[in-house]
Amino acid sequence: RPAAMAADRSRSPTTELAVAQTSAREKITRMACMGLHIFNPEWQNTHGGVPRGKQFSASFKDVTMKIYGTDEQLTFPVQTCTRVLDVKEALCSALMVDPFTLEFLEKRGCTVRKQRDTEEIARTVTVKGLVSFKPQPHKWPHPAGVIGAGYNGLKTLMIYAKSGNSDIVCFDRNAQVGGYCWITAANKTSKLQTEFGSFHVWWGQELVQENCGYPQGWSTWPHKAEILRHFQYAAEAYGILPHIRLNCNVAKLDILPDAAGSTDSMDSQYLLHVAPLDKQGEGEDLVKCSMVWSYPGSMTKNRIVDYPGEEEFGGEIRYGMGDDCPYDKLAKTNIAVLGNGAFAVENVRTCCEYGCDKVYIVTRRKNLAAPRLPCWFVHQAPVPVPGRLVLDMFKPMYDLCGFGDPWTFYAVTASTNRQHVQISQASRFGIGDVTFLAVAYGKCEYVEDTVKRVTRHTLHLNGGRKLEGVTIVLKSLGLLGDFAVDRLHRMKKMVGDFCGGDWRRVLAIDDTGMHFANITTFSTGIGSKGWIQMHKFLFDWPKEFFKMKAAGLMENLPTHEAEEKLDKPAYVKDVKMKQATGMITVSYNPKLAALNALDGDYKYRMYHTAHPTDAILAESIASWNQYQEDWKKLGSTHEYVPYPYTREMIDGWFGEYSKAVGFPVAPDLPAGLPPLQVPPEPSFGQVPLGAETDEAFAAIGHSIDSEHLQWWSMPARSSPHHAFRRKDQYTSEIDGLAVSPPALADSR
Ligand SMILES: Cc1cc2nc3c(=O)[nH]c(=O)nc-3n(C[C@H](O)[C@H](O)[C@H](O)COP(=O)(O)OP(=O)(O)OC[C@H]3O[C@@H](n4cnc5c(N)ncnc54)[C@H](O)[C@@H]3O)c2cc1C
Numbered sequence: 070r071p072a073a074m075a076a077d078r079s080r081s082p083t084t085e086l087a088v089a090q091t092s093a094r095e096k097i098t099r100m101a102c103m104g105l106h107i108f109n110p111e112w113q114n115t116h117g118g119v120p121r122g123k124q125f126s127a128s129f130k131d132v133t134m135k136i137y138g139t140d141e142q143l144t145f146p147v148q149t150c151t152r153v154l155d156v157k158e159a160l161c162s163a164l165m166v167d168p169f170t171l172e173f174l175e176k177r178g179c180t181v182r183k184q185r186d187t188e189e190i191a192r193t194v195t196v197k198g199l200v201s202f203k204p205q206p207h208k209w210p211h212p213a214g215v216i217g218a219g220y221n222g223l224k225t226l227m228i229y230a231k232s233g234n235s236d237i238v239c240f241d242r243n244a245q246v247g248g249y250c251w252i253t254a255a256n257k258t259s260k261l262q263t264e265f266g267s268f269h270v271w272w273g274q275e276l277v278q279e280n281c282g283y284p285q286g287w288s289t290w291p292h293k294a295e296i297l298r299h300f301q302y303a304a305e306a307y308g309i310l311p312h313i314r315l316n317c318n319v320a321k322l323d324i325l326p327d328a329a330g331s332t333d334s335m336d337s338q339y340l341l342h343v344a345p346l347d348k349q350g351e352g353e354d355l356v357k358c359s360m361v362w363s364y365p366g367s368m369t370k371n372r373i374v375d376y377p378g379e380e381e382f383g384g385e386i387r388y389g390m391g392d393d394c395p396y397d398k399l400a401k402t403n404i405a406v407l408g409n410g411a412f413a414v415e416n417v418r419t420c421c422e423y424g425c426d427k428v429y430i431v432t433r434r435k436n437l438a439a440p441r442l443p444c445w446f447v448h449q450a451p452v453p454v455p456g457r458l459v460l461d462m463f464k465p466m467y468d469l470c471g472f473g474d475p476w477t478f479y480a481v482t483a484s485t486n487r488q489h490v491q492i493s494q495a496s497r498f499g500i501g502d503v504t505f506l507a508v509a510y511g512k513c514e515y516v517e518d519t520v521k522r523v524t525r526h527t528l529h530l531n532g533g534r535k536l537e538g539v540t541i542v543l544k545s546l547g548l549l550g551d552f553a554v555d556r557l558h559r560m561k562k563m564v565g566d567f568c569g570g571d572w573r574r575v576l577a578i579d580d581t582g583m584h585f586a587n588i589t590t591f592s593t594g595i596g597s598k599g600w601i602q603m604h605k606f607l608f609d610w611p612k613e614f615f616k617m618k619a620a621g622l623m624e625n626l627p628t629h630e631a632e633e634k635l636d637k638p639a640y641v642k643d644v645k646m647k648q649a650t651g652m653i654t655v656s657y658n659p660k661l662a663a664l665n666a667l668d669g670d671y672k673y674r675m676y677h678t679a680h681p682t683d684a685i686l687a688e689s690i691a692s693w694n695q696y697q698e699d700w701k702k703l704g705s706t707h708e709y710v711p712y713p714y715t716r717e718m719i720d721g722w723f724g725e726y727s728k729a730v731g732f733p734v735a736p737d738l739p740a741g742l743p744p745l746q747v748p749p750e751p752s753f754g755q756v757p758l759g760a761e762t763d764e765a766f767a768a769i770g771h772s773i774d775s776e777h778l779q780w781w782s783m784p785a786r787s788s789p790h791h792a793f794r795r796k797d798q799y800t801s802e803i804d805g806l807a808v809s810p811p812a813l814a815d816s817r
Contacts, residue, residue, distance in 0.1 A: 096146035104159035125150035206609035214358030219248015249366035262500035272594030389543035399423035413545035414499020449676035451669035453587035550641035565626030677738035
């Protein structure tokens, strides 16, 4: 490691060495965290790939850097061999600034000279071309436009508000916030299937604020009315309502080219044609935006399948959505729910609560459904839960209720030893205990078949079976997208999250299906937060996007073109595309992955505050027992079915999970944990929390021996602009940012 410091004769040589080592360690840590490369003197003579004949001095010096025209200054250690270019590179990477705009000025006597990139950095430099040691988000000429004030629109506004950016405007057709899903699609009986903790719209440590703390005092599985109330509450708490225009439709979107006629450049804009929908509304408004966040609202149309003979059926044939369910006719009837998605499972609960005699779930293939406690376990888990553990957690409920062996469902592909599993199913899991209980009671029966035709109160199935005495049919056969969304964006395909491949028009919906080997969530909270943070980061630092683009991002993103025959517009993507898009995008920029650094810790702490282990178990058992009480009152003579999960089992899950993930996770929040802190805003020179630990230092040592050595060994280091090789490509992409690179000759 670098040589000891100058000797202090008042201390013993051993103390002197220890002090020097500690000091060197602190400096190395700081330099590594700043993105400066460490030179190990051992490499000098053994070469280790370092160009022969080059001499590098590995002793340390302190550099004081001032920002021209400001009071900001920073003192940091460097090695003597650190050059101007090395520091510029670190600054550019940390602050996401344009490398060609920086100048380092050194005062020599009564003159000021510009340092060349290849020189050793001076002890005192003034840097020109920086505004601050904190990264500065790009200032766009027009606001961000958000289409939709449902879950995702509100969350986008909240994330902007939290970052101090109020240049945002949102439009929604509804008269209140909350979105199509909960205002229109949900029934008055609909309840959140996942727990509130995994769903609340202020999910994420970064979003927790005075009013919206870890969610407590809300129902664990709230009804529609409470969910709508929570949206309004959050919108008020964050002060975002003034940015939302309700009762209006974004009817048209024009892309306005820049002065040179390009619709691709940073100076192009979007013109939203906003038509008022309320009676007082006058003409159309035209609103210019610099980027568009589009949340068309999942899928908005029922898949309509008509069966021969429906006119003879003589009962009710409905969709079970948007309160079209004939609630007053559900008691003492036999009902057929067609389909097996989450909505079908939810409809079974409604039918059972309204006193039906029997519900048939008629489905081509039986989907996996999740009992409440495994769902809760996934949502509290700090890192993803292996699929095999999830299936094992399902088992006690499946066994008790005669639901089948979860390992044998079509959605499951497992290794023979059942250590590795992939779960892939076309619909989301229905989540809840009541469907299982209803199966155990014989109140609900899964019929794996399809409807051929219908006669009076009878469904004739293709497999030959007849379901007789059925007076209500709820067709939960899935939802379809709306081609109007593709038309609004004038797009034929989605490229990753980008409408028509335009990175400034991003779109998100509830992607269809489930696909996982390890699972982070069954709910909207975490995914929505991460997705919005990722795209906001790119809007805030567009150069980061252009670097990713130059490295081939767009060519590698998955695409989805409209599939007319399947009635599937381009914007309706499945979960596989969503996952691939996320992973590919993040792989192009490690800064994106860092945005979610706190999520695991937040999940665990928030969940064990909002839904502690004993409380969720007690509530699940109480609800399980309540259904049985209710059914008894309705005349059921079925014997009591005990709840299949116990505290001991849950403790066992934590043991298994801890083994699988490699660190202990306690079933109860350990007492005395220091509060989870949001890290301070990043700035150049800052050492992240935990960087001084032995583990972190060992990791730094490892990267010095590999990456740093490799860096010092690069022959390209001899070229002053090796770090900015892609200049031509880079500057042409960011022309719109009005960056004019200084002539290279200047700094040579
Ligand atoms: C009954 C039900 C139960 C659910 N249960 C769960 C659960 O238990 N856990 C879970 O995590 N998730 C659940 N979900 C899913 C979750 O609620 C959704 O992921 C989320 O609400 C989607 O929000 P969104 O903002 O994308 O869309 P939406 O809520 O549909 O909002 C979109 C909004 O955009 C507006 N809009 C669209 N186009 C325009 C335009 N051109 N001009 C103006 N406005 C426009 C619409 O008016 C709408 O208000 C459930 C959904 C439903 C329907």
